[in-house]
Amino acid sequence: MDETEKSFHKFLLLWAGNFVSSVGSGLTSFGLGVYIFKQTGRASLMALVTLLAFLPSLLLSVPAGVLADRYDRRILMVLGDSLSALGLLYILLCLMQGEAQIWQICVGVTVSSVFASLLEPAYKSTITDLLTAEQFSKASGLVQLAGSAKYLLSPVLAGFLLGIADIRLLLIIDICTFFVTVSTTLVVRKGLTGRSVPVSSSMASELREGFRGLTEKKGVFLLAAMGSAITFCLGVVQTLASPMVLSFSNSTVLGTMMTVVALGMLVSSFILGSITIKKGYSRLLASSLFGAGVFMALFGLREDIIFISVSGFLFFAMLPFANTSIDYLIRTNVGNQIQGRVWGIIGLISQLGYVAAYAVSGILADYVFTPLLLPEGVLAGSVGKILGTGDGRGIGFLIVLAGLLLCATAVMLSGMKSIRGLEKRGVYEP
Template sequence: MEQKSFTRFIIVWIGQLLSGIGSGMTAFAFGIQVYEQTNSAAGFASILLASFMPSILLGPLGGILADRFDRRVMIIIGDAGAAVSVLFLLLNCLSGRLSLWYILPGVAAGSAFSALQVPAYKASLSDLLSESEYAKAGGLVQLASSARHLLSPVAAGILLSLSGIINILLLDIASFIIAVAAVFALPGKNRRIKTGLTLHLSGALKESRLCLSENSGVKQVVYKLAAVTFFAGCIQVLITPMLLFITDTKTLGIIQSISASGMVAGSIFVSLFGLKIPPLRVLHLGLIAGGASLSLLGTSTNLFFITITFFLFYLTLPFINTSAEVWIRNRITNERQGRIWGIVSFTSQSGYLAAYVTAGFLSDKVFSPLLSENGVLSDSIGRVIGTGPGRGSAFILVLCGLGMIITSLYRSGGVEKGEKNEIKIPV
């Protein structure tokens, strides 16, 4: 029975893998488009903000719906809605409307529909898998995410140079169609008949927040994830403008793809072997290694060195994410998986929002002037990491790496106690 369930998971996973690659190609293409229009890290960040803010803000609502209704239907609605948003972008491209103000609504709409899809998809893993399979499945989920970072940039870079953005959008729509078809492998369940789940939305949100606040161990792990997403968000905002000062679009795509292969390697390792040491120890070691790699990345303009350190940073992410997810999942009862994951996603991914709002501004208006050739920091920090265009962004990455290391050093009594007790949260 477990093999049959895991086979169903693999079918759904393949669909989500393909749709993730398609979405990654679209995101890369529009990111380049907007940066070339605005020549600003803040302008580039606006696309990232539009792609994440709706899904984060609506995530708790999506989680509640995933517990109240058929999770399969929620995933289908989310994927189908995202496909319609890409179709909107395609029609704008065909009519020649490629300005930022036409791109942002389509990107934001796709993000809003993902708020239905993501909590339902994560919660459905508990429908299909046994607890012993969580780590391996988590590794495969991370592998799908890493494939987006590995394959999408280089594929989008090639297609942009050969045929433009239209074919990228067509492939993205096709990937969503495949994902919707794959979701039918999930068992259909009508969750409205379950007792105890007929709470009003506000009551369900309050219950979920109370659940996290009363469990200090889970809460502290979620806060650590929020810090990680802030640092990861900063690198998403800053790496493209930083590298485009020293290389071209094609090379940028190659560097991002090679670097993301680190995430693939880490994901494959976790999916094959699971976690051999306690999850919290994996989490803290991953934070230290990832922070060191990120700080080193910001110290150089050598493309080979940047690629290696970027690779090492990506290598740590599957261990960080999977260890935290396994630790949290083992403490949530199945009938509350959707709503709790909605709150967890909202809290942890709020770090992305903070990064998208602040990183571009800090780079353009604060650190880039400080690290210009005659800037205030040119004779101090500038002697170590260099001065001129892109070095303000690089210094922010150095600070982010140090922040990851500091995050790993904070230990909570509730977390350490939770590591020893494998009892699920009573909600």
């Protein structure tokens, strides 16, 4: 077995740990969402918890990227994975004493998110350490397959477990997954040279260097900036899909539906993991995003669980192609020595859309769009004739609008020459 094959096998071991971690975090995410909605009936509070689980990791992703370039990336992954369990332990202890209050859940998910911020830049940079450029598209498909586990396996598993136990069991399982992921990371670390560099410059200067690495190619910076519009649309459907379905169904149906729609990501990730794409990434990006926008709009169109499941399946099927295209175009145009910093900055810029979606979508759904499409609402006689009226139809309307916005973003991306040019100017050297 040559060194390239050995490195890919190490990547597969690291990926397996990430897969287990994804299943565990999906259990917690699904369980907390159902718990909060049953306690309050408000989409805005579900969105608040989602925001607090996301925002600290986003804000800390840039300094975490600097650390990933300074120090051993595998040790950072171990620390992030282990310490993030503290927030879950806090929520579990609160539940052991009775019902957890919303503010207690908020504290727990925030603490977990702070330490989880160490993971993403270190993990993405480690993939570059292990693989050659020709293996990136295959690895990206597998990484997205692991990420899809939280949508594919976790909801149906959580729905079953909630039928025989309560959310405390889900938290315990999630906490236990940290032992698996930490072990696989330590095993992979044994075969790699530690990345600890002399700290001869300040964090501010290293951040400036990372920002220069991001902006020296206009197309890379535009991908990060346009990513904000993309993640805003995705954040809307992520936040509102559960309350929309729960408005006319139950948690068991929701869990089954989420598993079915995540099969789309599974199928696409398997395809990407078994083939090698050599060119056409910019066209693939635009077309897959446009398709995702169309199916997102259809997702919110009707209160029909079969129609929603099919639309959601096709929506999820588009995402791995878009993610792989973005990943390849950035990874091959940024030098490995600064990738930790660049990925951290890109994460901050591109995922600001999630912050905006999590902050406003629940409020808009509860206080603006839902009243508009109640039977006596202002839009009941117009939009209501197409979408229907009722408690969840305002949420559906908001998801439709987000899907149309994603289509418009895809059209804009297709016309940007600087993004198409990234396929001709890669700088990566294995």
